[in-house]
Amino acid sequence: MCDMNLPMEGVPPEALSEPLAHLDSAGRGHLLIEHLREVARLARCFGERFGAGDAAHLAGLWHDLGKYGGHFQKLIREENGFTAHIEGETASERDHSTAGAIHAAHKAGFGTLGKLIAFAIAGHHAGLADDADLVERLQRESKQRLYTDSLARGARAVLDVSKPGPLSIRPSPEDARRLTEMWTRFVFSALCDADFLDTESFFDRSRSELRQPGPSLEIMEQQLSANLDRLQAAAKDTEVNRVRAEMRAACLTGASQPTGVFSLTVPTGGGKTLAALAFGLRHAMVHGLDRIVIAIPYTSIIEQSASVYREVFKDYPDAVLEHHSALDPLRETPRSRLASENWDAPVVVTTTVQLFESLFANRPAACRKLHRLARSVIILDEAQTLPPSLLLPILDGLSLLTRYFGTTVVFSTATQPAFQKGLLDPYDGQRPGFERITEIVPSSIRAFARLRRVETRWPQDTTPTPYPTIAAELANEPDVLCIVHGRKDARELCQEVDRVTGDSTTLHLSALMCPQHRSAVLGDIKARKARCEPVRVVSTQLVEAGVDLDFPVVYRALGGLDSLAQAAGRCNREGRISRGELRVFIAPTRPPRGVPQRALEVTQSLLRGPAPPDLYAPESFTRYFQRLYGNCNLDEKGIQQARSNWNFRSVAEGFRMIEDDWSAPIVVPYGKQVGELLRELEKMGPSRERLRRLQGYTIAVPRKERERWLANGTARSIGDTVVALEAPYHAAYDARFGLLLDRVGVADAASLIVDDA
Numbered sequence: 162m163c164d165m166n167l168p169m170e171g172v173p174p175e176a177l178s179e180p181l182a183h184l185d186s187a188g189r190g191h192l193l194i195e196h197l198r199e200v201a202r203l204a205r206c207f208g209e210r211f212g213a214g215d216a217a218h219l220a221g222l223w224h225d226l227g228k229y230g231g232h233f234q235k236l237i238r239e240e241n242g243f244t245a246h247i248e249g250e251t252a253s254e255r256d257h258s259t260a261g262a263i264h265a266a267h268k269a270g271f272g273t274l275g276k277l278i279a280f281a282i283a284g285h286h287a288g289l290a291d292d293a294d295l296v297e298r299l300q301r302e303s304k305q306r307l308y309t310d311s312l313a314r315g316a317r318a319v320l321d322v323s324k325p326g327p328l329s330i331r332p333s334p335e336d337a338r339r340l341t342e343m344w345t346r347f348v349f350s351a352l353c354d355a356d357f358l359d360t361e362s363f364f365d366r367s368r369s370e371l372r373q374p375g376p377s378l379e380i381m382e383q384q385l386s387a388n389l390d391r392l393q394a395a396a397k398d399t400e401v402n403r404v405r406a407e408m409r410a411a412c413l414t415g416a417s418q419p420t421g422v423f424s425l426t427v428p429t430g431g432g433k434t435l436a437a438l439a440f441g442l443r444h445a446m447v448h449g450l451d452r453i454v455i456a457i458p459y460t461s462i463i464e465q466s467a468s469v470y471r472e473v474f475k476d477y478p479d480a481v482l483e484h485h486s487a488l489d490p491l492r493e494t495p496r497s498r499l500a501s502e503n504w505d506a507p508v509v510v511t512t513t514v515q516l517f518e519s520l521f522a523n524r525p526a527a528c529r530k531l532h533r534l535a536r537s538v539i540i541l542d543e544a545q546t547l548p549p550s551l552l553l554p555i556l557d558g559l560s561l562l563t564r565y566f567g568t569t570v571v572f573s574t575a576t577q578p579a580f581q582k583g584l585l586d587p588y589d590g591q592r593p594g595f596e597r598i599t600e601i602v603p604s605s606i607r608a609f610a611r612l613r614r615v616e617t618r619w620p621q622d623t624t625p626t627p628y629p630t631i632a633a634e635l636a637n638e639p640d641v642l643c644i645v646h647g648r649k650d651a652r653e654l655c656q657e658v659d660r661v662t663g664d665s666t667t668l669h670l671s672a673l674m675c676p677q678h679r680s681a682v683l684g685d686i687k688a689r690k691a692r693c694e695p696v697r698v699v700s701t702q703l704v705e706a707g708v709d710l711d712f713p714v715v716y717r718a719l720g721g722l723d724s725l726a727q728a729a730g731r732c733n734r735e736g737r738i739s740r741g742e743l744r745v746f747i748a749p750t751r752p753p754r755g756v757p758q759r760a761l762e763v764t765q766s767l768l769r770g771p772a773p774p775d776l777y778a779p780e781s782f783t784r785y786f787q788r789l790y791g792n793c794n795l796d797e798k799g800i801q802q803a804r805s806n807w808n809f810r811s812v813a814e815g816f817r818m819i820e821d822d823w824s825a826p827i828v829v830p831y832g833k834q835v836g837e838l839l840r841e842l843e844k845m846g847p848s849r850e851r852l853r854r855l856q857g858y859t860i861a862v863p864r865k866e867r868e869r870w871l872a873n874g875t876a877r878s879i880g881d882t883v884v885a886l887e888a889p890y891h892a893a894y895d896a897r898f899g900l901l902l903d904r905v906g907v908a909d910a911a912s913l914i915v916d917d918a
Contacts, residue, residue, distance in 0.1 A: 180229050180315055183363055184241045191363040193228050197319050200224060203355035208348060210451070211535035211566045216274060217351040220281045222319050223264055224352055227257030229311040258283055260308040263299050264320065277341060280809070281349040285356060289349055289523035289809030336561065338805040343561050345807075346520075350531035354503050357529060375479040375507045378452075382442040388473045389435060400611055401736055405432035407606050412436045415601040416443035420450070422563055422595045425540075425573040426602060426779055428612040429730030433542075434466050435473070437573045438508070440601060441538040444569060452537045454509045456516040458546040459706055466542070467510050474508075482506035484515060504530040513541065514818045517551075520558055521800065523813035536567040543706055544572035544580075545723045545786070548818055549756055549793035553593050554800040556580060560595055572598070575730065576723040577779055579786040585795075593795060609777045614733040615741045619773045620719065623765075625749045631716065632657035635667075639695035643716035644728050646752045648673050648701055650718075652898050655699040665897070670700035674899035677857040678831045679703070686710060704731060713741050718748035721760025722767065722785040726776045743776070756793065763788045824861040825868075827876060828885035829894045831858055839885055847882045855883060860900055875906045 182196035201221030208217025227233065236255060262283035268275045280289055283298065290298070298304060312320075332340040362369040376384075389409060396402040408431055415423070416439075425440065427433035441453040457463045467483045474480040484501045519527050520534070539562070541547075547555055562568040572580065579585060582594040602608060620626075628650075635643055635658050645651050648671040655669045668682055689696045690711065702720075704710060705727035717728040725745060733741025752758050763785055767774045774781040798815035828835065835858040842851050867884060870876040875890050886893065886905070893904040 180234060181237055182225060182228055183360065184237050184243075185364065186241050188241075188243065191360075193225065194318060196359060196363075197222050197225060199359045200352070200355045203358060204348075204351045207351035207354060207532045210532065211344075211347055213344065213348050213351070216278055217348050217355075219265065220278050220348055220352045221355055223261035223278075224282045224285050224356060225257055225261065226264060226311050226316045226319070227260035227307055229314045229316040230257065230260070230307050231310060231314060233257050234314075256304070256307060258286055259298060259304040260311040260316070262295075263304065263308045264316075266299055273341065277345045278348065280345050280807070281352050284349060284523065284809070285352055285525060288525060288813075289346070289528075291808040291810045292806060294810070332565070338807070339557060339801065340561055340565060342804045342807055342809070343558065344565075346528060346809075347532050347535060347566070349525075350528045353525040353529045354532060357502070357525075372505065373479075374505070376474075376477040378442055378445050378450075378507055381474060381477070381480055381507055382446055384476065385435070385439060385442060385473055389439065399736070401430060404428075404606065404608050404611055405436075408432055408436045408602060408608065409439055411602045411606065412440035413443050415599070416440050417447050418444075418599060420444075420448055420563070420567060420569040422559075422598045423569065423571045424577055424598050424600050425571055426577045426600060426608075427573070427575060428609050428777070429575050429727075430614075430734050430736075431575075431608055431612060433573055433575075434469055437540050437542070437571060438470070440571065441540055445538050448569075450536050450538055450567070450569065452504070452507055452509060452533060453540065454504070454511065454516065454534065454537055455540045455542060456511055456513045457542045458513045459543075460512065461703075461708060462542065462706060463510055463512065465709070470508065470510065479506065481508045481510060484509060484511045502526075502529060504533040509533075513546065517555055517558075517818060518816060521554065521812050521816040523809040534562060534566065534568060538569045538571065540571045540573055542573050544574045545576045545578045545782075546706070547578070549790055549795060550797035551795075551800065551816065551818060552790065552793075553796040554804065554816065556593050556595070557801065563595075571601075576726045576782045579783050579790065584783065584787055585790055609779065612736075613777045614736050615729045615743050615776075617725075617729065617773070617776055618742060618744045619768065620745055620747050623747065626746045627749055628654045628657050629661075631746060632661050635697060635699070635716065636661040638697065638714050640697070640712055641714045641716065642698045642700065642704070642710065642712040642731055644700055644702060644705065644731075645718050646701070646720065646748055646750055646757070650748065650750055651699050651701050655898070658697070658699065667697045667699060669898055670698065670704060671899060672701060672703060673860060673902070675829050675831050675858045675860050678899060680857075683708065683710075702727075709734065711735050711737070713738055714744065715741070716744045716746060718752075719745050719761060719764060720752050720757065721789070722764050722774055722776070722782060724760070725764070726782070729776050756789075759792050760789055763792065823864055825864040826859045826884070827862050827867055827870075828855055828858050828883055829860055829900055830886060830888075830891040831894060834858075839879055839883070842880050842883060847880050852882065862900070862902070866902070866905075870905060873906065 179190070180193040181190045182193040183191035201218045204221035205214045205218035208214045233255060262279040265275045265278040265282055279299065280295060283295055284290060358369070358372075393402075393406055393409075396405075408427060412425070423440075425433060425437055427436065438453065438455070441455075444450070445453060455466070457466060463483065467481065470481045482501060482504065484504070516539070519530060522528050539559070559570050563570055572578070580594050581598050582596055585593045631643065632654060635641055643654065645654055651669060651671045652673075655667055658667045659665050668686065670679055670682055674682070686696055686698060687709075698704075698710075698712075702724060705724060708731070710731045711734040712732055715728055715732040717725055719725075725743070729743045732743050752761050764774075766788065767781075767785060774785065800812055800815055803811045803815065828839065830836070835855070838851060838855050838858070842855070845851075867876065870886075871878065871884065874887060876884050876886050878884050890905060893901050893906075895901050895904075
């Protein structure tokens with residue numbers, strides 16, 4: 162592990178005549194040569210974990226060569242209240258990263274290596290550039306003058322005369338360009354993290370001292386094992402618990418296999434949350450890996466999983482780092498906030514979006530954590546949710562990590578996608594997927610057959626069922642969940658059920674309700690379930706993953722086979738009855754455009770076969786995903802070509818897992834606390850904690866609609882950071898259905914009454 166040398170308490174006044182990297186208002190200077198050497202040392206330490214110690218060392222040693230320039234040395238003194246006269250100083254640019262990049266690119270004998278180091282150095286403030294932009298920048302006459310000026314003023318003191326060997330990686334010809342692109346990202350990450358850490362140690366020693374390592378993986382493995390032993394000893398002797406115990410044993414046995422790519426295919430309710438972590442910790446112990454990174458697609462699952470982990474490791478509060486936008490500020494600590502910057506923690510729980518958008522990012526803050534992925538275990542929960550439009554770069558990136566960076570990847574899900582080569586058709590001359598994926602759970606356990614708790618009732622023909630008919634059936638079921646395609650469908654069907662039952666007791670869930678509202682409804686459902694009270698719910702797909710609901714009967718609009726399996730996971734989840742029933746119907750509306758509609762079409766094609774697909778047979782999902790991916794553009798934004806061309810900025814701009822250009826957030830008036838938070842924001846301005854807390858009262862609406870509401874006064878901007886619905890229009894947010902888009906802009910008459918008194 163790399164240790165950090167804290168800077169001296171102060172520097173003698175005469176040292177201010179020496180080249181400085183930083184200077185504070187008290188006159189305490191951070192000598193440039195010390196900064197360069199310490200960044201080089203830390204960067205080497207980080208880079209050695211993926212065979213790039215020499216390159217990372219040189220990137221650190223040269224990253225601030227431009228600070229030797231006379232103009233920078235004059236500015237740094239004057240901006241901190243000191244007079245400065247630098248003889249011969251004529252330059253006018255503050256740029257201090259290009260000089261080192263020019264030196265790296267021109268260093269004799271470097272070839273490709275020099276250019277890759279140049280990318281990292283040139284981008285350590287502005288971000289990794291596209292290839293043509295970097296070349297133009299390095300060749301610019303003004304930048305060449307800065308480089309020459311830096312050399313003349315002392316930069317030669319850190320120009321290492323040794324020549325590192327060729328690239329430490331030995332890629333196959335088809336991997337070469339994309340692998341060197343990924344390798345550059347990791348060197349860039351090592352440089353940025355080292356630079357941040359050494360700069361922080363100069364300006365704020367207290368922050369540096371907070372950066373202490375969490376418990377060792379060995380201690381965590383022992384803690385988890387003891388916890389699972391207690392749970393297993395206390396569990397009733399049921400088939401579910403027997404399967405869970407066998408799953409855990411299989412994970413511990415399989416952990417001794419070589420690093421690589423694994424699948425953990427566990428039926429819903431099979432205990433994969435802790436089983437996957439048990440595999441990861443034991444595997445890391447066996448192979449000397451550094452951390453476990455668990456990537457989860459939905460924040461609702463993250464919060465649920467993280468609470469399980471926190472309970473297991475409650476004696477070690479810094480063992481598990483949660484890093485996602487919806488994290489409750491009350492669960493943050495000063496140490497966790499620092500660790501989230503560079504994922505310096507034994508176990509990291511984050512979103513799939515955060516993981517992959519960081520992997521293909523170009524900005525220093527986003528890339529800073531990447532080097533922590535080398536020699537780690539990455540567990541991808543609900544792996545079937547990876548977007549098909551980005552599947553080619555995602556699988557290729559993971560493949561490079563496993564083959565060249567010492568990383569192990571685990572795909573964990575009940576509906577395992579088709580990620581092996583040979584299962585996917587060739588794509589643009591490439592055959593996507595992995596040569597080998599090792600299943601952790603042996604087929605001899607027969608987990609799916611033993612945990613089959615649901616019968617599926619498929620539609621008898623292709624005729625859509627009107628919502629009044631579905632509503633009549635739901636009204637006859639006292640304890641039932643119905644999942645529909647969209648938000649409008651959920652409200653319409655719920656109101657149809659009201660007409661049949663003559664009351665409004667049916668609960669509703671959709672994304673037009675803010676997270677706090679949805680959490681309250683889910684809490685009500687679970688409380689009523691705990692009291693053995695029946696409950697009727699109509700919902701969109703937001704309940705299909707990571708929400709522990711249990712109904713004897715579940716209705717599901719026909720859609721993708723993986724979605725149907727997730728819906729089945731909300732049926733007879735705890736095995737309280739001999740068989741639950743999933744009733745699939747053809748809805749009068751279609752799913753959203755894009756992948757959801759293609760997924761429906763693939764399921765319809767499978768239903769035309771001799772027998773309907775079996776939701777408890779893993780091979781059903783292999784066929785389903787083969788067809789789904791075959792109908793999709795697996796690299797819709799051309800990410801792979803941009804990577805091969807070393808166009809880092811273009812890759813980052815194109816790689817967006819959530820296309821949200823159409824939507825924008827708005828704060829809605831749910832509960833009393835939101836008003837207090839908005840008043841606090843208006844009075845005191847934005848802060849990380851205030852904005853985080855307001856996320857619980859925010860929903861996404863069409864961007865054009867929000868702009869119209871701002872223009873006509875229906876909504877207003879607060880602190881230039883948050884848009885909220887104005888008070889006269891609060892009635893548009895319904896206590897049951899959330900935001901009624903057709904009511905936005907219609908003033909609440911009661912709010913317009915003025916009290917004459």
